[in-house]
Amino acid sequence: MKCLGGLVSILFMLAAQPAWSQITLLELVDKQFESTLYMDAKAHIQLSEKVVEAIQHEIPIQFITQIELTRRDQIFIFPYNSQQTRIDYTTELSYSHYDRRYKLHNLRNQNILYFSQLEPALATLGEIQNFPITSLNQLHSGLRYKLKLRFRLNYWSLPAPMFTQALLDADWRFKSEWFELDVQTGRRR
Amino acid sequence: MNVKTRLFLKQYGWLAIVTGLLLSSLFIMHQILQNAPEFVEYYIGLLAFSMIGTLILLTLLIRTLLKLYRQYKQNVSGIRTTVKITSTLTLLLAFPIMTLFYFSVSLVHQSIDQWFDVRTEQALSDASALVRANLDNLTRDSLNATLRAEESLRPFLAQRPAYSVSQLRNKLGAQEVALYQSNGQLIAYSNSFGDQSLPNQPGDNLFQQLRQRHSYAAVETLSPTNQQIVRILIPVFNPFSNQVLPLQVIFNIPENITRYAQSVRLAQSQYHELNYLRAPLKTSFTLILSMVLLLTLVSALLFMVQAAQNLTRPIRYLAQGTQRVAQGDYSTKMQVDRDDEFGTLIQSFNDMIGQVAKARNDIKINHQQTEVQRLYFQAVIRNLTNGVVTLDMNRRLRTINDKASQILGINLQPLVGERFCDIMDQADTPHLKPFFDAMMPRFENSNLMQMDARPWSEQVTIQHHNQQRIILLHGSTLPSIDQKIGGFVIVLDDITELVQAQLHAAWSDVARRLAHEIKNPLTPIQLSAERLEFKLTNKLQPDDAAFLERMTRTIVDQVDTMQTLVQAFIDYAHTPEMQLQLLDLNELILDIVSLYQTPHDDGIIELKFDPECPAILADASRLRQLFHNLIKNALEATEESDVAKVQIITDCAAQPDKITIQVIDNGPGIPEQAVNWIFEPYATDKPKGTGLGLAIVKKIVEELNGQIELQASNNEGTCFVITLSKLNADGH
Structure with missing residues (x-):
């Protein structure tokens, strides 16, 4: 029933372009094999009308994917989170009227993918498969780790004339919440 | 660097630097918006810098204006001129700046709007379609040519793949021809460069497409050279292995077509981007222009306030100096640190104040000297044995010395300033009637000319407190060109004693x-x-x-x-030499009176002695004669009285350094008209007697430096009051 409700909501979101950008996490799992911690994630990204319009006017939009692995520590009775690993990479989404296709450019590994529709491009943007996080040797069994994922629009990469607008409009400073996953060390899959 | 330069830099330098930096920042922002997108990451920083800098200048301006307002309220010297100059210049400057701003914004908006019109967009779209159609035709032709060539060489491709791909490339004029296994493994290839470099491998998705026996033909751009190619992939059936082999042919697109295509693509891309950025561009340019306007106005106002203050500073100094001078500080000397007209003005002011101070000092010295002279003459006049009265031209009493008041028997000091004729009407001045009667004709207009011509003298006699005074008046005008200080002077001489002597x-x-x-x-x-x-x-x-x-x-x-x-x-x-000796006055009088009394009868003489009377230094025989004459006179005066009574009273307390002796009788008294000559020889009205008794009495009193006064009225008896001096501490 819960899955059905989620599906309905996704369909509803797909049906109409929302006024505000939204990101819904569909899946976030960790995988541990060959002494490495991997992550799989799938998120449904919906961009607001303004952002889509900008993309379709050939304004390249950069999205930063932030992945963070934190460790739960404690000093005396005071708990705190320390950062274990932090990975940020940028993906640029653009459109060419001439070529009539969307382009997804991973600035980290320079991979480029072309799409004739926006939705598959956004689906690809929100999908992370077998992403290596860290070596398992860096993790200690018995400690609690948390894997966090966030997408945000890099408004610093917008063209200069849009800065004024971006400063005043939340659409251009859009970012998702931190999606979190507790990681259990010592597990093999 | 001299002081002026340092002061100039201190007053204007920081403002010029800040304004210059902010304008540079806004200029860079403007350039980034238009021409330098690679520096876009600095845009926000520059925007923040410009805003903060402008806000700081705005804060400084508000602070400066508040300071001016406070000074205006406190009425600080020169502030009104500063405000007027600043206001005028602000109005003069603000109006053209605002006008310029309005037209600049309008022009920018119109210019941006003019970049985009339907024809341009349609032209770009048509050009794009044209290029795409051209490339599509090229792709289609390449695909058809490849299919025809593959069909002619199909039998050889499986048997002699290396030869066949080479033949195929030559036949098609392609850049590269490669034959693959269905799993993507390279079988044979040929390229136009003749080297051993590997062919451009198609993607897995294309192999997958070919395995489904679908051809692929598309224009692609090779990275990183951005070279455009036509990639053709067709399935080649291998009858020997019964497999489909992917055949890839890559054609070069002519350079001119590539260049045109790139140009059209770039133009269309920029057009779409700019079309979208039209509103943000307007906003950004308007923001930059607004900040330029604000910065210009604020900086100009700060410059103008400072310039107005500098301009009015000498005026302020001059006003302050004038105020100090007005308050009496003639030592004011202002520093001359300018070489312009204001410097000349300040120097002239210093010179003028110096001259005023010198003149004032001279006047002060003259005034002091005049005052000394005036005090000297006042002292002289005050101590003159003559009375002096001065009148102004309007016959108002100007000065009167003590001797004049003494002679006239009235203190005229409180009446200074009153008209002379009004003084005559005072209630306590009836005895001065002869004086005024003598004076007034002298002030009549008809006589003034004569008065101007020569001094005059006149003798008057006044009666005051039963004493006759003979006064000699000498009058003269005080010649002066100034009517205020001209007038009349009257010198009074009391010649009573002289006449009597x-x-x-x-x-x-x-x-x-x-x-x-x-x-x-x-x-x-x-x-x-x-x-x-x-x-x-x-x-x-x-x-x-x-x-x-x-x-x-x-x-x-x-x-x-x-x-x-x-x-x-x-x-x-006969005036014999005085044989002065210490005498007990009471005892002497008692001794004399005893001669007029019988042993058992005190008679009509009543004695009232002051027991505190000290001894006096006098000639006993002369005093005996004096009292004999008075007592005898009193007894003779009371002969007709029913109850004759003669009183002799001594008093030492009435005056501190005098002894008064009163001889009083209740006789018929002395007629008023006789008072004036009662002490003169032969002044008696008695049938008997020498007529010298009272004259001798007066003479003896005067020899003893005393005074005798008659206090009498009709039918009320007679009272002679003799005043003699006491001895002082030294016995004199």
């Missing part, structure tokens, strides 16, 4: 002559008469003898009377 001297001379001429024949007359009687009495008849005796007695009596009279004249004229 002259009278006394005359009477003394008469007395001496009488004594000399009459006394000597009297004794022979008396002796002759007595001798006649002695010789003839026995020889005459009794009747004749009785007649002779009666005549002789008459002669002797008359000679005695004449001897008494002559003795009185001798006493009056």
